[in-house]
Amino acid sequence: SGFAIAMFALPNREPKNQLCQGAAAQLEELWTLEARANIKRAFAKSDAANAAATWQEVDASLDHYAGQWRNLRTQSCVATQVHKDQSVELMDFSMACFDRRLLSLRSVVSLFSEDPNAAVIQSARAIVGELSELTACTDPASLEQAIPLPAAGTEQRTTLLALEATFEAIKNQDRRGQYKEALAQADQVIAKARALDYAPLTAKLLVLQAALQVTLGELTTAEKTLREAASAAAKARDDKMVAEVWTRVLGLLAQQSRFDEALTLEAVAITSAERIPKHYNTQARLQNALGGIYLAKARYQDAYRAYEQALAMQRNIGTDGNPAVAPAIANFALAKWYTGDLQGAGADLQEALDMMLPELGPDHSRVAYIRQNIADLQMQLGMPAKAQVQYLEVLRIWKLSLGEDHPNLAYAYEQLAVLARDRGDFADAEGKIADALRLRESSLGPDHALVLQALSVQATVYIAEGSEESLLKAEGTIARAIAIQDALGEAGKRHAVYVLEARAQIAELREDWKAALRDRQSVLDLRIATLGAGHRDTAYSFSQVGRMHMKLGRLSVAADYFTKAQTLFDAEPGLRDGDGIAMRQGRAEIFLLQAKHDEAIALLEEARARAEKSGLDRVYEVRFALVQARFAAGQKKESFEQARALGAELQQGDDRPLRGQVEAWIHSH
Numbered sequence: 001s002g003f004a005i006a007m008f009a010l011p012n013r014e015p016k017n018q019l020c021q022g023a024a025a026q027l028e029e030l031w032t033l034e035a036r037a038n039i040k041r042a043f044a045k046s047d048a049a050n051a052a053a054t055w056q057e058v059d060a061s062l063d064h065y066a067g068q069w070r071n072l073r074t075q076s077c078v079a080t081q082v083h084k085d086q087s088v089e090l091m092d093f094s095m096a097c098f099d100r101r102l103l104s105l106r107s108v109v110s111l112f113s114e115d116p117n118a119a120v121i122q123s124a125r126a127i128v129g130e131l132s133e134l135t136a137c138t139d140p141a142s143l144e145q146a147i148p149l150p151a152a153g154t155e156q157r158t159t160l161l162a163l164e165a166t167f168e169a170i171k172n173q174d175r176r177g178q179y180k181e182a183l184a185q186a187d188q189v190i191a192k193a194r195a196l197d198y199a200p201l202t203a204k205l206l207v208l209q210a211a212l213q214v215t216l217g218e219l220t221t222a223e224k225t226l227r228e229a230a231s232a233a234a235k236a237r238d239d240k241m242v243a244e245v246w247t248r249v250l251g252l253l254a255q256q257s258r259f260d261e262a263l264t265l266e267a268v269a270i271t272s273a274e275r276i277p278k279h280y281n282t283q284a285r286l287q288n289a290l291g292g293i294y295l296a297k298a299r300y301q302d303a304y305r306a307y308e309q310a311l312a313m314q315r316n317i318g319t320d321g322n323p324a325v326a327p328a329i330a331n332f333a334l335a336k337w338y339t340g341d342l343q344g345a346g347a348d349l350q351e352a353l354d355m356m357l358p359e360l361g362p363d364h365s366r367v368a369y370i371r372q373n374i375a376d377l378q379m380q381l382g383m384p385a386k387a388q389v390q391y392l393e394v395l396r397i398w399k400l401s402l403g404e405d406h407p408n409l410a411y412a413y414e415q416l417a418v419l420a421r422d423r424g425d426f427a428d429a430e431g432k433i434a435d436a437l438r439l440r441e442s443s444l445g446p447d448h449a450l451v452l453q454a455l456s457v458q459a460t461v462y463i464a465e466g467s468e469e470s471l472l473k474a475e476g477t478i479a480r481a482i483a484i485q486d487a488l489g490e491a492g493k494r495h496a497v498y499v500l501e502a503r504a505q506i507a508e509l510r511e512d513w514k515a516a517l518r519d520r521q522s523v524l525d526l527r528i529a530t531l532g533a534g535h536r537d538t539a540y541s542f543s544q545v546g547r548m549h550m551k552l553g554r555l556s557v558a559a560d561y562f563t564k565a566q567t568l569f570d571a572e573p574g575l576r577d578g579d580g581i582a583m584r585q586g587r588a589e590i591f592l593l594q595a596k597h598d599e600a601i602a603l604l605e606e607a608r609a610r611a612e613k614s615g616l617d618r619v620y621e622v623r624f625a626l627v628q629a630r631f632a633a634g635q636k637k638e639s640f641e642q643a644r645a646l647g648a649e650l651q652q653g654d655d656r657p658l659r660g661q662v663e664a665w666i667h668s669h
Contacts, residue, residue, distance in 0.1 A: 020074050020077035020078050020081055020082070021074075022073075022077075023069070023070045023073040023074045023077070023098075024070055024074075026102060027066055027069070027070050030066075030102070030105065030106055030109060031062070031063070031066040031105075031109070035109055035113065036059055036063075038113040039055065039058070039059065039109070039112045039113050040055055040059070042112060042113055042114070042115060042116055043055035043058075043112070043116070043121060043124075045115075046116065046117075046118065046121050047118070048118040048121040048122055048361070048363065050359075050360065050361035051121050054121055054122075054124050054125065055124075057125060057321075058112065058124045058125065058128055061125075061128045061129075062105070062108070062109070062128060065105065065128070065131055065134075066105065068134050069098065069101060069102065069105065069134055072098070072134050072135070072137065072138055073094075073095070073098040073137070075138065076091060076094040076095070076098070076137065076138050077091065077095070079091070086140075090140060090143050090144070092149070093143040093144075093146045093149075094137050094138060094143055096146075096149055097136065097137035097143070097146075098134070098137050100132075100164070101131070101132055101134060101137065103164055103165065103168055104131055104132060104168060105131060106168075107168035107169070107171065107172060108127060108128065108131065110172070111127070111172045111175060111176075112124065116176075117176055117177070118363075118400070118401050119175070119176060119177045119365075119401060119402070120175055120176055122360065122361070122363070122364045122365060122401060123175060123365075125321075125323055125359070125360075126323050127175060129323060145237045146200075146237070147198070147199055147200055147236055147237060150198065156196060156198075159192070159196055160196060160198055160201065163189060163192060163193055163196065163201055163205075164201065166185070166189050167189065167201070167204065167205055167208070169185075170182050170185050170186050170189065170208060171208065173185070174208070174211070174212060174215075177402065179212055179215050179216055180216065182212050183209065183212040183213065183216060186205065186208060186209040186212060187209070189205060190202075190205055190206065190209055193205050199232050199233075199235040199236035200236040200238060202232045202236075203229055203232035203233040203235075203236050203238060203241055203245075204241070206225055206226070206228055206229035206232055207226070207229050207233075207241070207244070207245060207248070209225050210222045210225040210226045210229060210248065211248075213225060214252065214255075216443075216444075217407075217443070217444045217445075217448055217450070219252060219255065219256055222252060223249065223252055223253070226245055226248055226249050226252065227249065229241075229245045230242060230245045230246060230249070233245055239272070239275045239276050240276050240279055240282060242272050242275075243269070243272040243273045243275065243276055243279070243282050243286065244282055244285070246265060246268055246269040246272050246286075247269055247273075247282070247285050247286045247289050249262075249265060249269075250262050250265060250266070250269055250286075250289040250290065250293065251289045251292070253265070254289065254292050254293050254296065256449075256490075256494065257296070257493070257494035257530060258490075259293050259296045259297050259530070259531075260297075260530075262293050263293060263297070266290065266293075269286055269289075269290075270286070273286045280313040280314070280316055280317050281313075281314075281317065281324065283309075283310075283313050284309075284310040284311075284313040284314050284324065284328065285310075287306045287307065287309045287310035287313070288306070288307065288310045288328070288331055290302075290306045291303045291306035291307040291310065291331060291334075291335065292331075294306060295334065295335070295338055296531065296535075297531065297532055297535070298531065298532055298534045298535040298536065300335070300338045300339045300572075301339065303334075303335045303338065304335040304336070304339055306335075307328070307331045307332040307334065307335040308332060308335070310328050310331065310332075311325075311328040311329060311331070311332045314328045323359070323366075325355065326351075326352040326353075326355040326356045326366070326370070327352070327366065327369075329348050329351055329352040329355070330348065330349055330352040330369075330370055330373060332348055333345040333346075333347075333348035333349045333352065333373070334373070336348060337377060337380075338536075338572070339572075340572055342377070342380075342381060345377060346374075346377060349370060349373055349374045349377065350374070352370050353367065353370045353371065353374070356370060362397070363397050363400050363401060364397070364401070365397065365398070365401050365402070365408075367397060368393075368394045368397040368398055368401075368408075371390045371393050371394050371397070372390070372391070372394050372411070372412065374390050375387040375388075375390035375391045375394065375415065376415075378390065379415070379419075384419050384422065384423070387415070387419065388416065388419050391412045391415050391416050391419070392412075392416070394412045395409055395412045395413070395416075398412070405439065405442065405443070406439070406443070407439050407440060407443040407444060407450075409435075409436075409439055410435075410436040410437075410439040410440050410450065410454065411436075413432045413433065413435045413436035413439070414432070414433065414436045414453070414454060414457050416428075416432045417429045417430075417432035417433035417436065417457055417458075417461060418457060418460075420432060421460065421461045421464045422464075424464075426461065426464065426465045429461045429464075430458075430461055433454060433457050433458045433461055434458075436454045436457070437451065437454045437455070437458065440453075440454050446484075447484050447487055447488070448484075449484075449488055449492060449494065449495055451484060452481050452484045452485055452488070452492060452495040452499070453495050453498065455477050455478075455480060455481040455484070455499070456481060456495060456498035456499050456501075456502055457498075458477050459474045459477040459478050459481070459499070459502035459503075460474075460502055460505070462474035462477065463502060463505045463506060463509070466509070471506055471509065471510075474502065474506055475503075475506060477502075478499055478502055478503050478506075481495075481499045481502075482499060485499060493526065493530065494530075496526060497523045497526050497527060497537075497541075500519045500520075500522050500523045500526075501519070501520075501523055501544075503519050504516045504519035504520050504523070504544075507519065513548055513551040513552050514552070516548050516551075517545065517548035517549070517552065520541065520544045520545045520547075520548050521545055523541050523544070524538065524541035524542065524544075524545050527541050534568060534571075535568075536568065536569075536572060538568065539564075539565045539568035539569050539579070540565070540579075542561045542562075542564045542565035542568070543561065543562060543565040543579070543582070543583060543586070545561050546558045546559075546560075546561030546562045546565065546586065547586070549561060550586070550589075550590065555590045555593060555594060558586075558590060559587055559590045562583045562586045562587045562590070563583075563587065565579070565583050566580050566583035566584065566587070569583060577610055577611075577614040577616060578611075578614075578616055578618055580610065581607045581610055581611050581616070581618055581622065582618075584603045584604065584606055584607040584610075585603075585604065585607055585621075585622065585625055587603055588600040588601075588603040588604045588607070588625065588629065589625075591603065592629060592632055597629065597632055597633035597634075598633070600629045600632075600633075601626065601629050601630060601633060604622060604625050604626045604629055605626065607622045607625075608622045608623060608626060620646065620649070620650060620658055621658060623642065623646050624643075624646060624658065624661065624662055624665075626642065627639045627642050627643045627646065627662075627665070628665070630642070631669065640666070640669075643662060643665060643666050644666065646662055647659065647662045647663055647666065650662060
């Protein structure tokens, strides 16, 4: 981090009882009763939820920080000027460190006093928490490795002070959500910082610039910026920043689905973090980043351990007033989700939400993220109505906190489009996905990877409608998506699978099984290359390729693909029970076509037992398949008895289509 102006005492010209009184004088100009009243009035004017409660906590936290700043700065001065325990050189570094902290405090007070918007108030606790630790300003080891300041009174020192102030101003623009303006100013300041060649300032400016680039979707540029920041941080001898930068690089690569490349930097990031063992926040962020990468690579137990460590580190810091605890619980919930503990995942997500609501209020962006995760889990569990409620609440929060045109709304619109599509409300689905596309294009440009994602969803909406006119629209959407994908190159590969899957669906509707197989095989190859042969999404592709071979009469080949998919689904108990059951049904159907009745019945009995154990409604579908398999095997009396019993049970339930199929089968046979 950079340095502001250093304060010097004159040891031989003042009585000892008047030495080291500068700290109190500086605070008297900044942290006054008037300043505190201004913040209170500014928060009271806001419509943001919990603004009054937030002000009380922020006021207390800032007052504590200011008091600690005054006391520690005075102690450092006394150590040199009175007790002679500290060298003048170390005191110079110490005073510079304290003055840098004071500049950050001044910036935060200004941010809170001058008409703070909802985004600022909702993030106020976190903003105060970002104020740098003060103990580093009195730690001899930290001070001794600090990069020397430009000499006092020089042009370089004046330039450094001005750039430090500008850095704080850019941070405030970022906090207000003025991302484009902040990035434009950061671009200008970076050039001046490079010319000054003061590594601590250059490093933190580059980190801020990269964060803004990520927010605005400039991922390739952000990666280059972060790699430069890592070099600058190393030159600045700032081990903490080095570790944080490499953690950010891992997260950025993961965001682009470049998981294998991220893992090549795993050792670098871990080694960097090991140099700062007591910085639990940085350690926890690294474990969170690694956890996400492990999940994507189907290394679920590794992900579980990483997220568990991250949560333990946050608890070690303390749960009271620690805003990172709830997100850590939510991340650990993902690990439980992917290792089959869906109930545990749901409980953890609810715990995280319950922790956030009293502290942040119902309208905070972090609450939106947790609700989005809950909705995604409910989609996985086959609870579309509950998921819709959560996605609508996510939309409400984003609109309130970020405005109706922010790109964060797009994901919720996409998921709501999928829900509308699945319930057959195609007008609503088309409207929702049009909103998602509009937001993606207006904020990120027409050829961004996330525009490609929205187009793939739009294509599935048209396909679900099923008319020839809709299929032609879907083909047009897919053609545009492929053009974007080709232009993006590697960055487009993440979404290529969804575009190819949509095109395969059209081919299937037209019964062009060979064309569908080509696209399904391409998707499988991509998933093996990017996610690995053991990933859950790869399992889906194995099953889809198997279906195409089955349509083409290649029964043995299809059975092999179904078996591969089943093996992968069975490896995720609880999470993929329904899919594993479906693969057994597919294999049983092949056995029936091959007149291998005993093998088919054995597989279906196995599927029924798994469905009953998991409490899945699919058990009725499996039982009906067993009825038909027994009939084909010549067990007619037993099959009719089972069919009548199944029909009687279905009379009490809501599955009218299956009940109708059973009744029609009994009548026709």
